[in-house]
Amino acid sequence: MINRHLLPNEIDLLVDGDVGFGVAPLRAHVRQCPECQARVDEARVIVDALEELPHFAPSSVFAERVMQQVHVFEPWHVAARNSVRRLVPHSTPARIAAAVMGVAATTVLAVASLWIGMRLDMLTVFSGTAIQRGREIVASAIEGVVGAAFGPAALAVVRAMGAAGLLVATIILAVAATGAVIGVRRLATASSRRAGGQ
Numbered sequence: 001m002i003n004r005h006l007l008p009n010e011i012d013l014l015v016d017g018d019v020g021f022g023v024a025p026l027r028a029h030v031r032q033c034p035e036c037q038a039r040v041d042e043a044r045v046i047v048d049a050l051e052e053l054p055h056f057a058p059s060s061v062f063a064e065r066v067m068q069q070v071h072v073f074e075p076w077h078v079a080a081r082n083s084v085r086r087l088v089p090h091s092t093p094a095r096i097a098a099a100v101m102g103v104a105a106t107t108v109l110a111v112a113s114l115w116i117g118m119r120l121d122m123l124t125v126f127s128g129t130a131i132q133r134g135r136e137i138v139a140s141a142i143e144g145v146v147g148a149a150f151g152p153a154a155l156a157v158v159r160a161m162g163a164a165g166l167l168v169a170t171i172i173l174a175v176a177a178t179g180a181v182i183g184v185r186r187l188a189t190a191s192s193r194r195a196g197g198q
């Protein structure tokens with residue numbers, strides 16, 4: 001038995017039917033105090049009314065809709081990884097095809113660079129020092145590209161052979177590029193057959 005009126009949280013304990021240590025003195029007080037009894041009864045009526053109300057739940061897409069309008073900070077490396085992931089195809093044949101196309105594109109660029117280099121070589125025979133200087137700058141850049149794409153050994157061979165070397169290298173690369181295109185078409189046909197379930 002306690003000699004004061006109950007606090008709101010103590011009334012909640014009684015309404016909830018709590019049976020913990022310390023509930024007995026609260027009950028004893030309520031039995032002898034009409035005022036607290038009235039408050040407990042009132043709280044019980046409210047709780048019962050709340051229980052009878054329909055229970056609402058948010059829509060299953062609620063969280064998604066909210067998050068669409070929330071700007072989430074994305075670190076640059078995560079954004080970059082996601083961009084790359086979107087660019088990389090999902091199926092293995094498509095991945096191989098993309099890789100082959102990348103190699104083919106690099107090859108075409110390298111051949112174009114070789115051709116430009118050859119043209120610049122011919123040009124300098126008849127030109128002055130200004131173009132000579134420009135040729136040196138461009139040639140060193142092209143050498144960097146060719147060396148990176150084919151390795152220094154290939155670069156040395158092509159240089160040693162001069163125009164004939166460039167011609168042979170171009171033919172080899174053209175054959176390789178044609179093979180790559182045929183391979184890509186085969187892969188595309190195979191994957192479309194598989195997708196069609198035949």
Ligand SMILES: [Zn+2]
Pocket residue numbers: 004005006029033035036037
């Ligand atoms: Zn009381």
